[in-house]
Protein backbone atom coordinates (compact mmCIF):
# COMPACT_ATOMS: atom_id res chain seq x y z
CA UNK A 330 0.00 0.00 0.00
CA UNK A 331 1.52 3.34 0.96
CA UNK A 332 3.24 2.62 4.28
CA UNK A 333 6.36 4.76 4.78
CA UNK A 334 5.80 6.55 1.47
CA UNK A 335 4.79 9.91 2.95
CA UNK A 336 8.15 10.56 4.63
CA UNK A 337 10.08 9.65 1.49
CA UNK A 338 8.01 11.94 -0.72
CA UNK A 339 7.84 14.79 1.81
CA UNK A 340 11.61 15.08 1.93
CA UNK A 341 12.18 14.42 -1.79
CA UNK A 342 11.48 17.83 -3.29
CA UNK A 343 12.40 16.74 -6.79
CA UNK A 344 12.48 13.08 -7.85
CA UNK A 345 14.77 12.29 -10.79
CA UNK A 346 13.05 9.91 -13.21
CA UNK A 347 15.86 7.85 -14.70
CA UNK A 348 16.29 5.73 -17.81
CA UNK A 349 19.47 3.68 -17.33
CA UNK A 350 20.72 1.85 -20.40
CA UNK A 351 23.96 0.49 -18.93
CA UNK A 352 24.22 -0.95 -15.45
CA UNK A 353 27.72 0.48 -15.02
CA UNK A 354 26.18 3.96 -15.18
CA UNK A 355 23.87 3.26 -12.23
CA UNK A 356 26.21 4.02 -9.32
CA UNK A 357 28.03 7.06 -10.71
CA UNK A 358 24.68 8.51 -11.80
CA UNK A 359 23.03 7.91 -8.43
CA UNK A 360 26.10 9.29 -6.63
CA UNK A 361 26.04 12.41 -8.80
CA UNK A 362 22.38 13.01 -7.97
CA UNK A 363 22.79 12.35 -4.25
CA UNK A 364 25.76 14.73 -4.21
CA UNK A 365 23.48 17.34 -5.73
CA UNK A 366 20.98 16.81 -2.90
CA UNK A 367 18.47 14.54 -4.65
CA UNK A 368 18.31 11.21 -2.89
CA UNK A 369 14.92 9.84 -3.90
CA UNK A 370 15.48 8.18 -7.26
CA UNK A 371 13.00 6.56 -9.63
CA UNK A 372 14.51 4.04 -12.02
CA UNK A 373 12.09 3.35 -14.86
CA UNK A 374 11.66 -0.30 -15.83
CA UNK A 375 12.06 0.60 -19.47
CA UNK A 376 15.48 -0.88 -20.00
CA UNK A 377 17.13 -4.27 -19.57
CA UNK A 378 19.55 -2.74 -17.09
CA UNK A 379 16.90 -1.19 -14.83
CA UNK A 380 16.52 -3.94 -12.23
CA UNK A 381 20.26 -4.50 -11.88
CA UNK A 382 20.62 -0.74 -11.49
CA UNK A 383 18.05 -0.74 -8.67
CA UNK A 384 19.87 -3.62 -6.97
CA UNK A 385 23.24 -1.91 -7.18
CA UNK A 386 21.98 1.40 -5.82
CA UNK A 387 19.99 -0.27 -3.04
CA UNK A 388 23.09 -2.23 -2.02
CA UNK A 389 25.81 0.40 -2.31
CA UNK A 390 24.12 3.73 -1.66
CA UNK A 391 22.31 3.58 1.67
CA UNK A 392 21.71 7.35 1.54
CA UNK A 393 19.48 6.96 -1.50
CA UNK A 394 15.86 5.85 -1.62
CA UNK A 395 15.65 3.90 -4.83
CA UNK A 396 12.32 3.05 -6.38
CA UNK A 397 11.08 1.71 -9.68
CA UNK A 398 9.06 3.57 -12.29
CA UNK A 399 6.99 2.48 -15.29
CA UNK A 400 5.54 -0.26 -13.09
CA UNK A 401 2.75 -1.57 -15.31
CA UNK A 402 1.75 -5.01 -14.08
CA UNK A 403 1.97 -7.76 -11.48
CA UNK A 404 5.29 -8.97 -12.81
CA UNK A 405 6.82 -5.48 -12.55
CA UNK A 406 5.73 -5.35 -8.92
CA UNK A 407 7.32 -8.71 -8.17
CA UNK A 408 10.54 -7.70 -9.92
CA UNK A 409 10.65 -4.37 -8.09
CA UNK A 410 10.28 -6.05 -4.70
CA UNK A 411 12.93 -8.65 -5.52
CA UNK A 412 15.39 -5.96 -6.65
CA UNK A 413 15.06 -4.09 -3.34
CA UNK A 414 13.03 -1.09 -4.48
CA UNK A 415 11.78 1.02 -1.55
CA UNK A 416 8.83 2.37 -3.54
CA UNK A 417 7.17 1.86 -6.93
CA UNK A 418 5.61 4.34 -9.34
CA UNK A 419 3.08 3.65 -12.08
CA UNK A 420 1.96 6.05 -14.80
CA UNK A 421 -1.69 4.99 -14.34
CA UNK A 422 -3.52 2.28 -12.46
CA UNK A 423 -5.46 -0.91 -13.18
CA UNK A 424 -7.39 -3.13 -10.79
CA UNK A 425 -4.88 -5.92 -11.34
CA UNK A 426 -1.96 -3.65 -10.53
CA UNK A 427 -3.63 -2.31 -7.39
CA UNK A 428 -4.60 -5.81 -6.22
CA UNK A 429 -0.99 -6.90 -6.63
CA UNK A 430 0.28 -3.82 -4.80
CA UNK A 431 -2.03 -4.68 -1.88
CA UNK A 432 -0.16 -7.93 -1.40
CA UNK A 433 3.35 -6.46 -0.96
CA UNK A 434 4.98 -4.23 1.65
CA UNK A 435 6.73 -1.90 -0.82
CA UNK A 436 4.51 1.16 -1.29
CA UNK A 437 3.06 2.17 -4.67
CA UNK A 438 2.60 5.70 -5.98
CA UNK A 439 -0.07 5.17 -8.65
CA UNK A 440 -0.75 7.58 -11.48
CA UNK A 441 -3.93 9.54 -12.12
CA UNK A 442 -4.73 12.25 -14.66
CA UNK A 443 -8.28 13.40 -13.84
CA UNK A 444 -10.75 13.66 -10.93
CA UNK A 445 -12.42 10.28 -11.54
CA UNK A 446 -9.08 8.50 -11.54
CA UNK A 447 -8.06 10.36 -8.42
CA UNK A 448 -11.33 9.35 -6.71
CA UNK A 449 -10.99 5.71 -7.70
CA UNK A 450 -7.51 5.60 -6.18
CA UNK A 451 -8.71 7.41 -3.09
CA UNK A 452 -11.44 4.76 -2.64
CA UNK A 453 -8.64 2.22 -2.46
CA UNK A 454 -6.79 4.25 0.14
CA UNK A 455 -4.22 6.07 -2.01
CA UNK A 456 -3.66 9.49 -0.42
CA UNK A 457 -0.48 10.01 -2.46
CA UNK A 458 -0.73 9.87 -6.23
CA UNK A 459 1.38 10.68 -9.24
CA UNK A 460 -0.25 13.28 -11.48
CA UNK A 461 0.74 12.12 -14.97
CA UNK A 462 1.27 13.42 -17.59
CA UNK A 463 1.37 16.58 -15.52
CA UNK A 464 1.80 19.29 -18.10
CA UNK A 465 -0.24 17.63 -20.86
CA UNK A 466 -3.11 16.76 -18.50
CA UNK A 467 -3.69 20.38 -17.56
CA UNK A 468 -0.67 21.36 -15.51
CA UNK A 469 -0.87 23.73 -12.57
CA UNK A 470 -4.47 24.94 -13.22
CA UNK A 471 -5.74 21.34 -13.37
CA UNK A 472 -4.03 20.30 -10.14
CA UNK A 473 -5.20 23.42 -8.40
CA UNK A 474 -8.77 22.68 -9.49
CA UNK A 475 -8.57 19.07 -8.30
CA UNK A 476 -7.36 20.39 -4.95
CA UNK A 477 -10.71 22.17 -4.45
CA UNK A 478 -12.93 19.11 -3.91
CA UNK A 479 -10.09 16.67 -3.16
CA UNK A 480 -7.63 18.51 -0.91
CA UNK A 481 -6.77 15.32 0.99
CA UNK A 482 -4.92 13.85 -2.00
CA UNK A 483 -1.29 14.87 -2.36
CA UNK A 484 0.43 14.63 -5.71
CA UNK A 485 3.81 14.12 -7.25
CA UNK A 486 3.25 15.67 -10.70
CA UNK A 487 5.51 14.27 -13.41
CA UNK A 488 5.71 14.62 -17.18
CA UNK A 489 6.70 17.82 -18.90
CA UNK A 490 8.17 19.36 -15.75
CA UNK A 491 11.47 21.21 -15.91
CA UNK A 492 13.42 23.99 -14.24
CA UNK A 493 11.03 26.60 -15.64
CA UNK A 494 7.76 25.26 -14.25
CA UNK A 495 8.75 22.99 -11.32
CA UNK A 496 8.46 25.84 -8.84
CA UNK A 497 4.88 26.59 -9.87
CA UNK A 498 3.87 23.00 -9.17
CA UNK A 499 5.77 22.89 -5.88
CA UNK A 500 3.94 26.01 -4.71
CA UNK A 501 0.56 24.20 -4.76
CA UNK A 502 -0.76 22.99 -1.41
CA UNK A 503 -1.59 19.55 -2.85
CA UNK A 504 1.86 18.94 -4.32
CA UNK A 505 4.31 17.01 -2.19
CA UNK A 506 7.16 16.74 -4.70
CA UNK A 507 7.69 16.79 -8.46
CA UNK A 508 9.30 14.23 -10.76
CA UNK A 509 11.25 14.72 -13.93
CA UNK A 510 14.08 13.62 -16.12
CA UNK A 511 15.60 17.00 -16.91
CA UNK A 512 18.59 16.77 -14.55
CA UNK A 513 19.63 13.41 -15.96
CA UNK A 514 18.84 13.63 -19.65
CA UNK A 515 19.81 10.68 -21.86
CA UNK A 516 22.75 12.46 -23.49
CA UNK A 517 24.23 13.48 -20.14
CA UNK A 518 24.14 9.88 -18.93
CA UNK A 519 25.47 8.52 -22.23
CA UNK A 520 28.41 10.92 -22.10
CA UNK A 521 29.01 10.25 -18.39
CA UNK A 522 28.71 13.94 -17.56
CA UNK A 523 28.35 13.35 -13.83
CA UNK A 524 29.51 16.83 -12.79
CA UNK A 525 26.87 18.43 -15.02
CA UNK A 526 24.25 16.13 -13.51
CA UNK A 527 25.33 17.13 -9.99
CA UNK A 528 25.08 20.81 -10.96
CA UNK A 529 21.58 20.35 -12.40
CA UNK A 530 20.58 18.31 -9.34
CA UNK A 531 21.78 21.11 -7.06
CA UNK A 532 19.74 23.62 -9.04
CA UNK A 533 16.70 21.34 -8.79
CA UNK A 534 17.29 20.83 -5.07
CA UNK A 535 17.25 24.55 -4.44
CA UNK A 536 14.03 25.23 -6.37
Ligand SMILES: O=C(O)C(=O)C[C@H](O)[C@H](O)COP(=O)(O)O
Pocket residue numbers: 346373398399400418419420461487488489490508509510511
Ligand atom coordinates in the same frame (compact mmCIF):
# COMPACT_ATOMS: atom_id res chain seq x y z
O1 LIG B 1 7.93 6.00 -16.86
C1 LIG B 1 6.94 6.32 -16.22
O2 LIG B 1 6.44 5.59 -15.36
C2 LIG B 1 6.28 7.58 -16.46
O3 LIG B 1 5.22 7.79 -15.97
C3 LIG B 1 6.87 8.60 -17.30
C4 LIG B 1 7.81 9.55 -16.58
O4 LIG B 1 7.26 10.04 -15.41
C5 LIG B 1 8.14 10.64 -17.51
O5 LIG B 1 8.74 10.09 -18.65
C6 LIG B 1 9.03 11.69 -16.96
O6 LIG B 1 8.68 12.81 -17.66
P1 LIG B 1 9.69 13.87 -18.27
O7 LIG B 1 10.31 14.57 -17.10
O8 LIG B 1 8.79 14.74 -19.06
O9 LIG B 1 10.69 13.12 -19.09
